[in-house]
Amino acid sequence: MNTKRVLAIFEKDIKDFFKNTSLIIMPVVPILLAVFYNALFDDFIPLFTIFIIIGMVFAGVTSYCIMIMMAEEKEKNTLRTLMMSPASFLDIIVGKSLVAIVMTISTLLISIVFLDVYHVFNLQTILGSILLLLFFILLGIGIGLFAKSIAATSVYIMPIIFIFGFSPMFDLFGLEEGHFVNVIFDALPVSLLMQASDEGSWMPLILITIWVVVAYLFALFSYQKNKNDD
Amino acid sequence: MxxxxxxxxxxxxxxxxxxxxxxxxxxxxxxxxxxxxxxxxxxxxxxxxxxxxxxxxxxxxxxxxxxxxxxxxxxxxxxIGVLSDNSALYERLSIYDNLKLTCKLYDVSLNEIDTILEKVNLIDDKKKVVSKLSKGMKQRVMLARTLIHKxxxxxxxxxxxxxxxxxxxxxxxxxxxxxxxxxxxxxxxxxxxxxxxxxxxxxxxxxxxxxxxxxPDNLRYQHSTNQFEVETHDGELIKIENKPENSGQIEQLIASGRVKRMYTDDPTLGEVFLKVTGKDLGS
Missing domain, CATH: 3.40.50.300 (P-loop containing nucleotide triphosphate hydrolases)
Incomplete structure (x- = not known):
């Protein structure tokens, strides 16, 4: 990996990010929701609402940003130009991921400041958030490379936001303990992060790591599919 | 070699x-x-x-x-440099920013941007956003990007x-x-x-x-019928084989003042292609 080339791609993408209205709107949504929830709940903000916002940041900012950036490079043929330069694919991916990371951390910090919920961030939650960041970046890269067009990513992002981003919301449905829907949604990454925060347990982090491996394999599959024109 | x-x-x-x-x-x-x-x-x-x-x-x-x-x-x-008809630029960025990225990827001094833009005659447009350029200008920017690292x-x-x-x-x-x-x-x-x-x-x-x-000239020559065609003022078309012994005949025609036009029948490369492959280049 070449740091100079990674930073060059980062600099280009961050400039492009602020000129792309479909991307710049994404960090605004969870921040507005944080402001809204803060106004709605005076003293105590329920845990699931905090993690819905965290889920929205990861799904809507991290995944969506990198997904759109990859899909746009592919659709507009600029990815080929980048691949034909001395930059390696890793340089390209890391450069783009830095943009998603910067935007995710900024959005997350601003949202937390508005929510005023620093207490949920124990060691497990912080480590889990880093794993989740990795998971959503890999998922975004995988879908961005897999999608045939930018328009197609808008379709793919919906289930990601609803299934992965909003998974803590399923606690609200009041399903009985052990119900298969509960079991499924409790095993999703953002729900696992909520469990790590609530119980201070390490087990959810191991399960999130498995999700990261799955996302990595998916990103690798999409990359192999796009690697050359054969 | x-x-x-x-x-x-x-x-x-x-x-x-x-x-x-x-x-x-x-x-x-x-x-x-x-x-x-x-x-x-x-x-x-x-x-x-x-x-x-x-x-x-x-x-x-x-x-x-x-x-x-x-x-x-x-x-x-x-x-190497690669430019194809489906190469593309970052439309939301300026010409300068597009070339700046290339300079950094190829480890080239940013001073080269002005030099190459002068070469492709776009120096006055370097702050323009790519989406506002014509197709010809975009192609010249892409050429500049392809050449900037020499x-x-x-x-x-x-x-x-x-x-x-x-x-x-x-x-x-x-x-x-x-x-x-x-x-x-x-x-x-x-x-x-x-x-x-x-x-x-x-x-x-x-x-x-x-x-x-x-x-290209050799390909055309190889596929020519090796004839001069002489068109006279009275509408006659005279074909003379391109041989040294026929030079006198050509000189006589020119001296007579009858020559309106004179040309060889060397084919174009397109015609050579058609002759060799039976396929028109345009189709």
């Missing part, structure tokens, strides 16, 4: 379709080599194989003294397709200057005028086979 591209018995297949068949080709340093053929003849496959984007099926490739397994290395990519070998895949004649002339002029400075150019085109005007050597590619290969 110092060959920049050395290909022996190269074949490339996509499933059951053979795109390139047993091609052997050498391109010496400093040459403008043109691959002339209609759409689907294998031109892009050839360029993508040489740039490391596609893997060959069989045969040997050596480009800039590097074997095929080195064609995807940063070292190789730093020495590549040893330039691959151009249909570089002037869909451009107006004015822009085509400008790009040809830049390419000639670049070649005079020592850059070898490997060009694919279906435009016979482009091949005739630019190339020192042209390969006629059809159905994945280089049917003939030579200097």
């Amino acid at each position: 110092d060959y920049v591209i050395n290909i022996n018995n190269l074949s490339k297949s996509y499933g059951n379709t053979q795109a390139l068949k047993d091609i052997t080709l050498q391109v010496p340093k400093g040459q403008i080599f043109g691959l002339l053929g209609p759409s689907g003849s294998g031109k892009t496959t050839m360029i993508k194989t040489l740039t490391g984007e596609l893997k060959k099926t069989s045969g040997e490739i050596q480009v800039l003294n590097m074997d095929e397994d080195q064609l995807s290395t940063p070292n190789y990519k730093a020495k 590549p040893d070998l330039l691959f151009l895949d249909e570089p002037t397709s869909a451009l107006d004649p004015g822009n085509v002339d400008k790009i040809h002029q830049i390419l000639r200057e670049l070649n005079e400075e020592g850059t070898t150019i490997f060009l694919s085109t279906h435009n016979m005028e482009e091949a005739t005007n630019l190339c020192n050597c042209v390969g006629l590619l059809y159905k994945g086979i280089i049917q003939e290969m030579d200097h």
Whole structure:
């Protein structure tokens, strides 16, 4: 990996990010929701609402940003130009991921400041958030490379936001303990992060790591599919 | 001779379709080599194989003294430039920002941006956003981006397709200057005028086979009927074989003042292509 080339791609993408209205709107949504929830709940903000916002940041900012950036490079043929330069694919991916990371951390910090919920961030939650960041970046890269067009990513992002981003919301449905829907949604990454925060347990982090491996394999599959024109 | 591209018995297949068949080709340093053929003849496959984007099926490739397994290395990519008809720029960024990215990726001084923009006549537009440029201007920016790191070998895949004649002339002029400075150019085109005007050597590619290969003038000469056609003021058309013993006959005709027009019947490269392959270049 070449740091100079990674930073060059980062600099280009961050400039492009602020000129792309479909991307710049994404960090605004969870921040507005944080402001809204803060106004709605005076003293105590329920845990699931905090993690819905965290889920929205990861799904809507991290995944969506990198997904759109990859899909746009592919659709507009600029990815080929980048691949034909001395930059390696890793340089390209890391450069783009830095943009998603910067935007995710900024959005997350601003949202937390508005929510005023620093207490949920124990060691497990912080480590889990880093794993989740990795998971959503890999998922975004995988879908961005897999999608045939930018328009197609808008379709793919919906289930990601609803299934992965909003998974803590399923606690609200009041399903009985052990119900298969509960079991499924409790095993999703953002729900696992909520469990790590609530119980201070390490087990959810191991399960999130498995999700990261799955996302990595998916990103690798999409990359192999796009690697050359054969 | 110092060959920049050395290909022996190269074949490339996509499933059951053979795109390139047993091609052997050498391109010496400093040459403008043109691959002339209609759409689907294998031109892009050839360029993508040489740039490391596609893997060959069989045969040997050596480009800039590097074997095929080195064609995807940063070292190789730093020495070549690639411009195709579907190359693209970052539309939301300015010309300067697009070139700045290239400079940083190729480790080139940012001072080169002004130099190259002067060369492609876009220095006054460098702050313009790419989305606001005309197609011809965009093509010149892409050419500037391809040249800014001074590549040893330039691959151009249909570089002037869909451009107006004015822009085509400008790009040809830049390419000639670049070649005079020592850059070898490997060009694919279906435009016979482009091949005739630019190339020192042209390969006629059809159905994945280089049917003939030579200097454009030689190809035309080889396929001419080797006759002068003389049109007189009284409408007569006289055909005279191009032989030294007929020079007297031509001199007599000129001296008689009867000659209205006189020309050779050398075919265009397009006509040569049609004669060799039975296929029109435009179709």
